[in-house]
Amino acid sequence: MAPTPAASMPTLFDRALLCARLARARKQGGATFLLDRVAEDLADRLAAVRRDFADVADVWSPGDVLAPAGRFKSVARFVPESGSETLPLQPQSLDLAVSALAFQFVNDLPGVLAQIRRALRPDGLLLAAMIGGDTLTELRQSFAAAEAECEGGVSPRVAPFADLRDVGALLQRAGLALPVTDVDRVVVRYDSAFALMADLRRMGATNVLIERRRTPTRRATMLRMAQIYGERFADPDGRIRATFDVIWLSGWAPHESQQQPLKPGSAKASLEAAVKGRQK
Numbered sequence: 001m002a003p004t005p006a007a008s009m010p011t012l013f014d015r016a017l018l019c020a021r022l023a024r025a026r027k028q029g030g031a032t033f034l035l036d037r038v039a040e041d042l043a044d045r046l047a048a049v050r051r052d053f054a055d056v057a058d059v060w061s062p063g064d065v066l067a068p069a070g071r072f073k074s075v076a077r078f079v080p081e082s083g084s085e086t087l088p089l090q091p092q093s094l095d096l097a098v099s100a101l102a103f104q105f106v107n108d109l110p111g112v113l114a115q116i117r118r119a120l121r122p123d124g125l126l127l128a129a130m131i132g133g134d135t136l137t138e139l140r141q142s143f144a145a146a147e148a149e150c151e152g153g154v155s156p157r158v159a160p161f162a163d164l165r166d167v168g169a170l171l172q173r174a175g176l177a178l179p180v181t182d183v184d185r186v187v188v189r190y191d192s193a194f195a196l197m198a199d200l201r202r203m204g205a206t207n208v209l210i211e212r213r214r215t216p217t218r219r220a221t222m223l224r225m226a227q228i229y230g231e232r233f234a235d236p237d238g239r240i241r242a243t244f245d246v247i248w249l250s251g252w253a254p255h256e257s258q259q260q261p262l263k264p265g266s267a268k269a270s271l272e273a274a275v276k277g278r279q280k
Contacts, residue, residue: 025204060102123255133245176251
């Protein structure tokens with residue numbers, strides 16, 4: 001399956017700015033608690049797969065998430081490139097592709113998944129984690145309320161995130177078999193909204209939307225946002241909550257050894273007969 005033409009997908013994210021933000025975060029000493037959690041979970045999930053992977057690619061993870069292991073013969077690591085979402089992968093060159101906390105900033109995710117599917121050998125595995133769902137819903141709501149109150153309008157602040165159903169459909173669209181998705185919800189507590197925003201900067205995860213506001217936010221708006229955040233999303237001790245939904249996705253390049261769905265009409269018993277049997 002060929003990648004989806006980039007012209008057919010809306011450009012939501014400024015990939016050049018993303019690269020700059022990630023570089024700045026590394027220099028500042030990144031906040032890695034989410035990445036560390038994903039790396040540990042990734043190791044557990046791979047350990048549960050009873051097979052060896054020779055040739056592996058790590059696609060755009062903002063850090064090393066593959067623990068040293070004798071089960072890999074070669075590991076190619078790709079870093080985000082300004083404006084580019086093309087992966088230099090040869091057809092059927094990989095046994096495993098992983099990605100941690102990167103796909104949420106991809107403009108053409110269907111195209112990237114199709115590229116990975118093409119690069120996987122039969123029975124090769126894609127295992128990835130991305131931010132999605134209700135991530136930062138508290139910050140989004142607080143900014144929207146503050147801007148509406150102080151400035152009479154709302155600007156894009158937090159990126160739109162895919163939900164679980166969307167991601168599962170994209171795996172199938174890319175031609176991956178046995179698709180599985182699940183969510184790991186992480187709730188982190190902070191002293192204030194400003195402490196949360198400082199962590200987002202140290203993750204390289206601040207606003208990289210093309211349609212982002214280009215002028216500084218008014219001080220009054222920022223203070224009101226923090227106040228609203230505290231009023232709506234604080235625990236009894238005064239600390240605020242921030243939600244991060246990590247969506248896990250996996251799928252396999254088709255292979256004849258994999259479990260296949262039954263062909264229509266091949267069932268030995270009808271649903272109607274089963275229902276009637278239960279009603280007796």
